[in-house]
Amino acid sequence: MADTAQSIDVEVPDPWSLPLEGFDVSKAEIFQQNKQGEYFRRLRQEAPVHYCPDSAVGAYWSVTKYNDIIAVDSNHKVFSSVPSIVIGDPSDDFQPPMFIAMDPPIHDIQRKAAQPAVAPSQLSELEDLIRQRVCNILDGLPVGQEFNWVDRVSIELTTQMLATLFDYPFEDRHKLPFWSDVATTSDAVGVAGADMEWRMKHLNECLASFTELWHQRAAEPRKFDFISLLAHDPQTKDMVNNPIELLGNLMLLIVGGNDTTRNSISGGVYFLNKFPDQYAKLKADPSLIPNMVSEIIRYQTPLAHMRRVATEDTELGGQKIRKGDKVVMWYVSGNRDEEAIERPDEFLIDRQNARRHVSFGFGIHRCMGNRVAEMQLRILWEEIMNRFEHVEVVGEPERVLSNFVLGYTHLPVVLHAKAN
Template identity: 80%
Template sequence: MPDTMQIDEDILSRNLKGPIESVDPSEAALFEHNLHHEVFRRLRHEDPVHFLPDSPFGPYWSITKFNDIVTVDSNHKVFSSEPSIVIGDPTDNFQPPMFIAMDQPKHDVQRRAAQPAVAPSQLSELEALIRERVCNILDSLPVGETFNWVDEVSIELTTQMLATLFDFPFEDRHKLPFWSDVATTSDAVGVKGADMEWRMKHLTECLEYFSRLWVERANQPQKFDFISLLAHNDETRHMIDDPMELLGNLMLLIVGGNDTTRNSISGGVYFLNKHPEEYAKLKADPSLIPNMVSEIIRYQTPLAHMRRIALEDFELGGKTIRKGDKVVMWYCSGNRDEEVIEQPDEFRIDRERARHHVSFGFGIHRCMGNRVAEMQLRILWEEILARFDRIELVGEPVRVSSNFVTGYTELPVRLHPKT
C-alpha cells in the first residue's frame, strides 16, 4: 500500500516548490489534509490569474484573488456557468441540468420559481421552528461523553431544515444528506475511485421519490416548499416531464441547503477550539454571534470553487482568457486575499466587515439561501452558549476528499455543561 502522507507531501512539494506554470490546486488531497491554503497563497503572490495547460480536468484558469473573482462572477455575459459549476466533467457524461449551471433567461425563471421558499418574508416563520429543533438536538446530546459532532449536530440540524424547505416526509429525512453526499461524490470534483454506477443508482432513487412528491403537490393547493413552488409555477410546472432537469435541480437544492451549512456548523466548533482566545471572547460577549457567523463562513468557505466557460476573449490580470476556456474561481483563495482582507489567515470573531467575503458568490448566481444559512448558525450558537461552558475538541477532524466541498465527516467532541 502506498504511504498516503508521503503522497500528500509529494503533492504539496510539487505545488510549492515546482515551477509555477505546473501548479495544480485542484488536487483533492490538498483539501482533505487542509494543505490547500499554502498553494493558493503562492498563486496569489506569483501568478494570480494562472493557466494550467494540462490537468486531470483538462486545461483551466485559476482565479485566486478576491477582486478578480468578483469580476468573473459578476460578468455572466462573458463567463457562462453552462454546463456545470464544478471543475471537471463526469467520466460517465451524467450531467443533469440545474439552474445554477444555466445562463439567462432560463436561470432566472427557475431560480425565481424556487426562491420564495427562502425569501426574507419566510425567515421569521422559520426562526421559531429552527430554534425549537436546535434546542431538541442540543438537549439530546450526551454530556461528558465523546461523540461525532458532524453526525449528531451538523448533519441532523441541516437535515431537519432541508426537510422543512422541501416539506419532505420527516421520517425519511435522513435520505436527504445521503443523496447530498451521493451528488457530490464524483470524479468531477477529484473523488478518486468514485463508483459512478452506484451514484447513478441512488440518484435515480432520489428522482423517483421526489417525482411522487411532485405529483402529490401539483394536485394540492400551493404551499411555500420548493417542490410545491416549482410544481405550481407556470414556467416550471412542466419540469416533471424532463426527469434529468428535475433531478439536476433537486441535486442543487439538496446540496445547497445541506452541505454548505453543515460544514460551517462543524467548522465553527473546530476554529473556536483552535483559537481559544476567540472562544473566550465569544463567551464574554454573546452579541458577537452574528459577526462570528460571517467569519466562520469566510474562514471555512464551504464550497471551494465555482467554474465558468468564457464566451469571448477577456483580459484579466494582464492575461488573455480565450473564448471557450475553462475558468475556475477559487473562493477559498479569495477569502484569504491579503490585499482585501486584513490578516486573512487569522480567525477573528469581531472582524470588521466580516460579511465582506466571497463564500456566497456574486451576481445572478449568488447563494439563494444565504440568510437561512446565517440564521441557522446564529440560533445554534445562541443556544449552545445558553447550555454549555464549552465544546471541547478531543481529536483531529476527518475531512472530505474533494476540491469542491470543503467539509468534515468526523469531528470528535465532548460537551462541558455550564456550572
C-alpha cells in the same frame, strides 16, 4: 457518507517546491489534508490568474484574488456557468441541467420559481421552528463524553432543515444528506474512480421519490416548499416531464441546502478551539454571534470553487483568456486574500465587515439561501451558549475528499456543562 469520506494516503508536496508552469490545485487530497493555504498563497503572490495546461480535469485557469473573483462572478455574459459549476466536466452520458449551471433567461425563470422558499418573509416563520429543533438536538447530546459533532449536530440540524425546505417526510429525512453526498461524489470534484453505476442507482431513487412528491404537491394548493413552488409555477410546472432536468435541480437544491450550513457548523466549533482567545471573547460577549457567523462562513469557505467558461476572448489580470477556456474562481483563496482582507489567516469573531467574504458568490448566481444558512448558525450558537460552558474539540477532524466541498466527516468533541 458516500465515497467522499475515503481516507487517502497520498503525499501532498510542498507547493513552493513545484514548478509554477504545471501547478495544479485541483487535486482533492490537497483539500482533504487541509494544505490548500500555501498553494493558493503562492498563486496569489506569483500568478493570481494562472493557467494549468494539463490536469485530471483538463486545462483550466485559476482565479485566486478577491477582486478578480468578483469581476468574473459578476459578469455572466463573458463567463458562463454552462455546462457545470465544478472544475471537472460532466460525463457525456450524465449531464443533468440545473439552474445554477444555466444562463439567463432559463436560470432566472427557474431560480425565481424556487426563491420564495428562502425569501426574507419566510425567515421569521422558520426561526421558531429552527430554534425548537436546535434545542431538541442539543438537549439530547451527552455531556462529559466524547461523540462525533458532525453526525450528532451538523448533519442532524441541516437534515431537519432540508426536510422542512422540501416538506419531505420527516421520518425519511436522512435520505437527503445521503443523496447530497452521492451528488457531490464524482471524478469532476477529484474523487477518482467514483462508481457511476452506484451513483446512478441512488440518484434514480432520489428522482423517483421526488417525482411522486411532485405529483402530490401539484394536486394540492400551493405551499412554500421547493417542490410545491416549482410544481405550481407556470414556467416550471412541466419540469417533472423532463426527469434529467428535475434531477439536476434536486441535486442543486439538496446540496445547496446541505453543505454550506453543515460544514460551517462543524468548522465553527473547530475554529473556536484553534483560537481560544476568540472563544473567550464569545463567552464574554455573546452578542458577537451574528458577526461570528459571517466570520465562520468566510474562514470555512464551504464550497472551495465555482467554475465558468469564457464565452469570448477576454483579458483578466493581464492574462489573455480564450473563448471556451475553463475559468475557476477559488473562493477559498479569495477569502484569504491579504490585499482585500486584513489578517485573513486569523479567525476574528469581531472582524469589521465580516460579511465581505466571497463564500456566497456574487452576481446572478449568489447563494439563494444565504440568509437561511446564517440564521441556522446564529440560532445554534445562541442555544449552545445558553447550555454549555465549552464545546471542547478532543482530536483533529477528518475531512471530505473533494476539491469542491470543504467538509468534515468526523469531529470528536466533549461538552462541558454550564455551572448552575
